[in-house]
Amino acid sequence: MASIAETSRDAFTFIDREIDLGGGDGDNGPPQLFPKYGDLTSAKLANPVLQLLEKLRATYPKHVVTYADYYSLNLLDFAFSGQATATLDIETDSIFRESIWVQPPGRHATGALAEARGFAKYQYRWGNEDFILYCILISGSNVQFVLKELGPGEGQLSHSVITDTLLAQIGLWQHKERKGIYVFDMYWYLDLALYEEVQKFVSSTRLAPFD
Numbered sequence: 001m002a003s004i005a006e007t008s009r010d011a012f013t014f015i016d017r018e019i020d021l022g023g024g025d026g027d028n029g030p031p032q033l034f035p036k037y038g039d040l041t042s043a044k045l046a047n048p049v050l051q052l053l054e055k056l057r058a059t060y061p062k063h064v065v066t067y068a069d070y071y072s073l074n075l076l077d078f079a080f081s082g083q084a085t086a087t088l089d090i091e092t093d094s095i096f097r098e099s100i101w102v103q104p105p106g107r108h109a110t111g112a113l114a115e116a117r118g119f120a121k122y123q124y125r126w127g128n129e130d131f132i133l134y135c136i137l138i139s140g141s142n143v144q145f146v147l148k149e150l151g152p153g154e155g156q157l158s159h160s161v162i163t164d165t166l167l168a169q170i171g172l173w174q175h176k177e178r179k180g181i182y183v184f185d186m187y188w189y190l191d192l193a194l195y196e197e198v199q200k201f202v203s204s205t206r207l208a209p210f211d
Contacts, residue, residue: 031059033134034094037119041138048138056134056145057156063132063147064160068167070142075124075133078170084126086133093121096137105183105191126166 036055040048049067056065068075079086088095096119103111118137123130124146132147146167148160180192 030092032093033059033121034096034119037096037136049143052134052136052143053145056147060132060147061156062150064150064154064156064158064163066146066148066160066163066167068144068146070135070144072174073144073167073170074174075144075146075170076122076135078173079124081173083169083173084124084166086122086124089121089123095120126169129162129166131163131166 033052033055036052037048040051053065053067056063075084076086078084095117098116098118100114100116101111102114103109117135120135122133122135124133125131129148134145134147136143136145146160146163148163150156151161154160180195181198183191183194
């Protein structure tokens, strides 16, 4: 029995779909940055940091937006140390999260399930000051934006005095001298607990202090 192959246009159904990447900038809810992030990481990536910065400035015209280096001025680490608070905000913007298993160094250590976030918005509080913090992963690099309401004499393109004061405190805290031993386990990290154990061993054996 012969078969007939359909090759005409009638054999297919074409679907037109429009995707709104505006991100809730209308009357349907609070403004969101995540749609812009999704748009950028789905295609063009010439300079996403600059594009996200401009998007934030347009979305928050009454704020100073500060692009702060993640590695030398880590706002989340500062909060986790108890110096500030960072509350995850999934009510006004979206989130990009990944579940991972974290295995601590050592043969008999027990790991735990953790969460890595490639896109997250936080309500950040330091002292009596409130900020908005965006932490975003772009092409393997962590990026953070700090937003603060305009202060006296400040404009969108100026520095925020309060944000700069916060960042200076983070820098002083993050780069203060800490006694520890650097250990390599797929990456270098400062092991404070190992240092303490060595100190105890030195004290028990009455050797010269390890410093």
